[in-house]
Amino acid sequence: MSCFMQIIGLGTLVTMPLIGNMSDKYGRKVLLTVPMSLMIVPSAILAYGRTRNFFYAYYVARTLIAMLSEGSVHCLALAYVADNVPESRRASTFGILTGIASSAFVCGNLSTRFLSTPSTFQVSASVAIAALVYMRLFLQDSIIDEQLTTPILTYKGIGKGKGKAIEQLTTPILTYKGSGKGKANAGCCANEIPSKDVRVFKSAPSLEDMLCLLKSSVTLSQAAVVAFFYSLAEVGLHASLMYYLKAQFHFSKDQFADLMVISGIAGTVSQLVIMPILTPALGETRLLAVGLFFTCVHVFLYSIAWTFWVPYVAAMFSILFVFSHPCIRSIVSKQVGSCEQGKAQGCISGISSFANVISPLVFSPLTALFLSEGAPFPFPGFSIMCVGFASMIAFIQSLMMRTAPPIANQKVVNTFYVDA
Template sequence: MLLLILRFKYLFVIVQISGIGSVFMMPVIGNLSDVYGRKLLLTFPLTFSIFPLLILGLRRTTVFFYVYYVLKTLTGMVTEGGVMCLALSFLADNGEKRVSAFGLLAGVESAAALFGTLAARLLPTTQIFQVAAVASITALVYMRIFLEDTTRSTDALEQQPILNSTNEEGNKPLKTTDIANKIPSPKDIIRLLKSSTTASLASFVAFFINIAQAAVVDFLMYYLKARFHFQKDQFADITLIIYSGAVISNMLLDSIAWSSWVSCIISKQVGPNEQGIAQGCIMGISAFASAVSPVIYSPISGALEFLRSYIETVAD
């Protein structure tokens, strides 16, 4: 039981550090992609995601295990959400049928997770990280060879943001040129999210729904492991069911998932030169919610467990 608790503590540390780092990195990555192009910035998270997998793919000793955790924590600040942020920005550059396009992307992501989980279910533990490393390298090579960078129009009319030059509260006009030409400060990000009531509400939805989802997933895994002694195959079976439903909802039902709608709403609230930073802000908010979720729910679950033990003691 002590080893189980330590493993989940390591997992929570990775999620928290990576999530807090993503709060700052996602808007930066998105904003730089607005300036230097999506393809160039997409190279970095795809490359960084390979190194932790190679570590455990080479050897699974204690030293390599800790090296993996350190690399995973550091690279997670860029890779966790970075690929999806830039992929959404790619689709937003085209500007047509965004809801369907975002829903299809979410469906593809769920399908990839489905097949990845199926591979983990069938492969022996010693080969999982090796296969994952090969898949990551293949994705990077495919992206560099076949993916064409999107071109954003330089027409003066299209350069104007969809929002008005002043926000709904009559505050200072948004300096989109400043945001597009430098690393965004927290003040820039807050002003971007406050530029319309719709954008603010969408960011609140992203924050609270990610807190709820992270709590359910993390503590469900812990409970199933502690109470029913679930192993890799049992966790894979549950994950297969979850991702199968996600594929159906996103690809066959034209996206009823909340994440696609939030991304689409945010995309329509900003101009063509702000798509990257807008999607980066939402991804950063989602990552921050996942990071603080264990901090919020751990005391609650501990209090409930203490209350349950107390009631059982009194009843006896």
């Protein structure tokens, strides 16, 4: 399972920034259609047949499609919400969106207990088709204006240069290259005077482009660090917890599913009811710190569990730690203009995917070591505690975060050259 997650993580590390960037240009609805259509295929395969060949076909299709589209629906949905919701209500709306997703997760888990195996995949495929049809018929796309699109630009100047270009840009990512007698300069700048030749690069953002985007705002960089360590802890907990609970308290898969349902129900109630009340009072930065603090408590409680009912108590902390993810996304959305929401959300999703790749490599072997007879010292929950340390780093970083003023929306206008 951890190998499967790593393969998917490697794929989404590349595709998330690309999908987000393309949605800024071509629209959220068009890009939503692709992953929602592809996700019908795996369920449809097992709905049709469940022999060995169908299972292999499902596994291959599920892996490839997940590499291309895992998490992209949620990423694009966040960008769509940022397009249409004022900044003052964005954090609460992100929480409601995540709460609805959590409720769907709970309903899906509960439904499998009442459906037969063939019916489960048939219902899954039918619901996926219904979601796609509903989206295509009723979802109004965000307004895409070419003048509002902030491209990734590359400027090349040759020699001393006979002209200068003046661009009024929102928050572009610029790279300047000089040759001849001039020195080469590279940077992420806005409203600077580049050289004469301008080349617009409209494909996938490179690693350098993503770094430039993160460097454009201190708050955005801090949010990226928080997102990385939060995802590292979240995936590490999921990769280790089932083995830990099975070894310590002989948990079955049904008991583990009960924990997931309890956590999902508590998180759903919190995001739909409590978060819209707390966000105006505390602000998203403080609420992020609150969520990360209780994430630490939640994980540390798992690591020192002394009896079988302690994990159930720890799962109830979901009512408080679920604030973290929507708050991170809301903070990020306010640091870029309206034409870069997809790019920013895709960048954060890519960083989270990178954490998804690293986390099982670190925590799965550590869990196996401390659950074995050859453990360096008798502490079966040590790997879970290390997960808690990762979440603590995210918490400390959130305490140092100071939300910068939102980026104002501007248009790209008046591109012209002035002779030197």
